[in-house]
Amino acid sequence: MFVLINLKAYPCDPIDIASIAAEVAANTGVRIAVAPQAADLAAVAETGVETWAQHVSSIEHGSHTGSTLAEAASRAGAEGTLLNHSEHRLRLADIDGSLRAAERAGLETIVCANNPKQIAAASRLDPDSVAVEPPELIGTGTPVSKADPDIVTDSVDAASGTPVLCGAGISTGEDLVAASDLGAEGVLLASGVAKADDPRTALESLVDPIA
Ligand SMILES: O=C(CO)COP(=O)(O)O
Numbered sequence: 001m002f003v004l005i006n007l008k009a010y011p012c013d014p015i016d017i018a019s020i021a022a023e024v025a026a027n028t029g030v031r032i033a034v035a036p037q038a039a040d041l042a043a044v045a046e047t048g049v050e051t052w053a054q055h056v057s058s059i060e061h062g063s064h065t066g067s068t069l070a071e072a073a074s075r076a077g078a079e080g081t082l083l084n085h086s087e088h089r090l091r092l093a094d095i096d097g098s099l100r101a102a103e104r105a106g107l108e109t110i111v112c113a114n115n116p117k118q119i120a121a122a123s124r125l126d127p128d129s130v131a132v133e134p135p136e137l138i139g140t141g142t143p144v145s146k147a148d149p150d151i152v153t154d155s156v157d158a159a160s161g162t163p164v165l166c167g168a169g170i171s172t173g174e175d176l177v178a179a180s181d182l183g184a185e186g187v188l189l190a191s192g193v194a195k196a197d198d199p200r201t202a203l204e205s206l207v208d209p210i211a
């Protein structure tokens with residue numbers, strides 16, 4: 001199982017969480033990545049943790065003020081990028097453009113979607129993986145793998161072989177195992193670690209059943 005911790009714009013210490021994630025990944029053998037703010041990519045990558053961008057723009061080098069160039073994310077140490085997160089929705093043409101930009105820069109890609117129908121469409125754009133995250137469960141602590149297990153199994157069917165991650169409300173090892181049992185190959189989570197009083201304990205207990 002791949003565990004991707006999205007730090008969003010939370011007021012956490014990205015370096016502290018990245019260092020913890022790097023240690024827990026090394027100690028357990030579980031693949032764990034951290035997606036910080038774009039400005040923190042290089043510092044997070046320095047910790048040795050697998051580092052992901054939260055987004056890259058659908059652009060090439062040129063006159064694009066305020067954009068996130070895929071090559072710049074890669075140069076800062078990103079190995080992959082999320083696209084179309086429910087808090088950063090893109091138009092279809094821009095998802096496709098950002099996917100091509102990420103490919104050009106050698107970034108692995110995960111396209112997020114709300115539901116199985118969108119997962120089917122996202123898979124057709126040929127990302128490395130897709131992630132289903134029902135927006136109404138994001139940040140609630142109620143795990144998608146328990147609250148709406150059909151959304152995960154239907155997404156796995158709809159993805160036609162593209163690996164599926166799931167996210168929203170995932171915080172415990174039990175949630176992780178439930179996601180795996182439903183066919184997910186990984187989880188996206190944010191508040192369960194980024195807002196935890198003790199991120200190390202939160203992350204260690206999350207991966208404990210698969211370590
Ligand atoms: O949006 C998410 C991960 O990208 C999920 O957020 P929570 O883990 O806070 O529900």
